[in-house]
Amino acid sequence: MDFRLTDMTDEEIAQDLSVVEPLTDSVRDLIDAVIRTEVDAEHLIAAREQIEAVVASLRAEQKPGSYGVPFTKKLHGMPYGNAAVGKRNAIAPPLEIEHQADGSATSKVVLGAAYEGPAGLVHGGISAMLLDQLLGEAVSRQHGIPCFTGTLTMTYLRPTPLGALRLRAETTGNSGRKYFVRAEICDADGPTVTAEAIMVAPANFPRHEELQRLRAQLAEAPE
Numbered sequence: 001m002d003f004r005l006t007d008m009t010d011e012e013i014a015q016d017l018s019v020v021e022p023l024t025d026s027v028r029d030l031i032d033a034v035i036r037t038e039v040d041a042e043h044l045i046a047a048r049e050q051i052e053a054v055v056a057s058l059r060a061e062q063k064p065g066s067y068g069v070p071f072t073k074k075l076h077g078m079p080y081g082n083a084a085v086g087k088r089n090a091i092a093p094p095l096e097i098e099h100q101a102d103g104s105a106t107s108k109v110v111l112g113a114a115y116e117g118p119a120g121l122v123h124g125g126i127s128a129m130l131l132d133q134l135l136g137e138a139v140s141r142q143h144g145i146p147c148f149t150g151t152l153t154m155t156y157l158r159p160t161p162l163g164a165l166r167l168r169a170e171t172t173g174n175s176g177r178k179y180f181v182r183a184e185i186c187d188a189d190g191p192t193v194t195a196e197a198i199m200v201a202p203a204n205f206p207r208h209e210e211l212q213r214l215r216a217q218l219a220e221a222p223e
Contacts, residue, residue, distance in 0.1 A: 006070040006078075013078070020080070020088055027090035028114070035113045084133035095130060095167075097137050104170040105138035111162050122160040124193075128152065130167060131183045131195040138169040139179040139199045147179055147199035160185055160192040177201040 008016070030051070037044075067081030067088060080088040085095050093115060097107045109130070117123030132152055139147045169183035178198050185193040 006072055008070075008072060010072075010076075013072070013076075017087060024088055024090050025094075028094070031090060031114050032112055082133075084129055093126075093130070095133065097134060099137075099141050102170070103138070103142040104168055105134050105141065106169075107134060107167045108164070109167065110164050113162070116162060118159065120162055122162055122165075124154075124156060127156070127160055127185055127193045128154050128195070131169070131185065131193065132197070134167050134169040135181045135183050135195065135197045136199060138183070139171050139181050142171055143174075143179065143201070145201045147201050150178065150198040150200040152195060152197045155194045155196075156192075157194065158192050161187055163187070165192075177203065 034047075039047075067079075067086070069077050069079045071077050078087075080086050082092060083089060084092055085097065086092045091114075093109050093111055095107050095109050097105050099105055107130075111122050111126070115122055115126045117126070131154070132149055135152070136147055136149060164187070166186045167183065168186075169181060171179055171181050173180045177200055179201070181197045181199055183195045183197075184191045
């Protein structure tokens with residue numbers, strides 16, 4: 001896995017995001033526009049040519065392979081290519097996750113035409129992806145270690161409509177490196193999808209106390 005340290009400061013990260021996030025939002029708008037446009041073939045051909053020119057300009061300088069997950073010296077991760085929360089990934093819905101005092105993770109998201117399965121409804125695979133991400137973030141933040149999905153069980157209670165949705169995930173217990181987590185997606189009328197998962201911490205990852213010492217050492221390291 002491509003985990004690497006970067007020397008970027010918080011200020012440099014903020015500056016980078018101030019440019020990257022509006023670009024990603026514009027590409028999201030482009031995806032939505034392509035899905036729903038009814039312009040004639042002449043306009044579509046002209047649009048394709050313009051898009052190909054932009055793609056060529058962006059490919060003039062780029063990194064090979066995936067984006068990976070750079071970490072700062074404070075162990076602030078930047079999974080900007082992530083399919084659910086990537087700041088550079090226009091396929092990712094604008095999922096902003098908040099971590100609550102009780103250890104749960106919550107999010108509000110508006111899913112549009114790009115996430116449709118059945119007409120007017122969210123694709124079931126999108127629901128699974130979003131809850132999988134939220135489940136992992138809930139347990140990883142609460143326990144201070146990255147955890148990966150061991151099992152994920154989805155229960156689709158009723159169709160999930162496109163539009164405004166709320167998500168919540170919480171840890172319910174653990175056994176050694178296994179953490180038990182549950183989550184749900186809700187619309188205005190209540191839950192539409194629930195999930196239960198077993199998240200697994202890597203065997204060779206530093207425990208909480210070691211991780212805290214590592215954070216302190218990296219934070220004190222010269223720039």
